[in-house]
Amino acid sequence: MTDRRGFLTAALRGVPALALGASAAAATARGAKAIAPRVVSTWDFGVAANRAAWALLGVDGRALDAVEAGARVPEADLKNHSVGRAGYPDRDGHVSLDASIMDGDGSCGAVAALEHIAHPISVARAVMEKTPHVLLAGDGALQFALEQGFTREELLTTESEQAWQEWLKKAQYAPAVNGEVKNYGARPGDMPGGKNNHDTLGMLALDAHGNMAGACTTSGMAWKLRGRVGDSPIIGAGLYVDNEVGAATSTGVGEEVIRIAGSFLVVELMRQGRSPREACREAVMRIVRRKPKSAREIQVGFLALDRHGDVGAFALQKGFNYAICDASKQDALRPAESVY
Ligand code: SD4
Secondary structure (H helix, E strand, O other), rough: OOOOHHHHHHHHHHHHHHHHHHHHHHHHHHHOOOOOOOEEOOOOOHHHHHHHHHHHHOOOOOHHHHHHHHHHHHHHHHHHHHHHHHHHOOOOOOOOOEEEEEEEEOOOEEEEOOOOOOOOOOOOHHHHHHOOEEEHHHHHHHHHHOOOOOOOOOOHHHHHHHHHHHHHOOOOOOOOOOHHHHHHOHHHOOOOOOOOOEEEEEEEEEEOOOOEEEEEEEEOOOOOOOOOOOOOOOOOOOOOOOOOOOOEEEEEEEEHHOOHHHHHHHHHHHHHHOOHHHHHHHHHHHHHHOOOHHHHHHOOOEEEOOOOOOOEEEEOOOOEEEEEOOOOOEEEEEEEEEEE
16 A cells, blocks of 8 residues: 555656656657646636646647647636637627637648637638638638538627627727736626727647647627727737747737737747747837837737747736646746836
């Protein structure tokens, strides 16, 4: 019978092999530096998403599979009004979703303004793997999803519809800073009229084989114009991944991220030698330098993971959090530094 100390020793011995996976253990045996898998995500709800990703990454899974599995968690979470099924609608009451996925070898796929499909990240992956294209939008994206066997559903929940009806009373489009946290689990009665806005899950992963991948999924800015597409499905804006360097993703007012090709910029700055934190900071500062007045009124945050597993983030405003998960801790949540 194993005593407590013996049990703990045995358990600890088991952790690296299980956590790093067979290939990392084999690499260590060959004398090569083992790669410690890691997954990072935007916002508080990234913790739950990371856990789902870790279920694969922690047992030698592929980064691409991990980020898809992780992104599906907030997409299915009815308390999350910024991603997937329970996302707040556009100003006409339509829930329209944006998502992108990218592998470290440059393969990528995305959907924009997709309606009636609860898991846009999986449609994005199908675009990547089953078509010669990168981005499908609107009715064409829906047609493709249905042809691929995805189920057509009504995504507007009763709560989201009530929130939309509340917004219609004033009908002012005024994205709230950090609405993504304030709105998590919100009920219509909790919300200040006309102020609620949203967020996105951006997730980046490094697997034990040294491959990276990223996923980004959102219902976009609440009460947006019908047809509006943000940064999240735009490769290079909301997401960019390159095995040679690292990966980046963004959250916040997508128009500002598109204007600076934000995630591509962060990865290129890392390629030039900046740390993930410094690269994210410089991307945020470009927004500040271009729009010093309006930058005070909006939120944009970047999150980056380099190929060694180093993580960094930076935001315009306080309140942007990111979740980190690796073999040592699966539910870490850190506040990002910010300009203001
Ligand atoms: C967008 N970047 O559609 C997304 C939404 C978001 O905080 O992240 N909001 O612009």
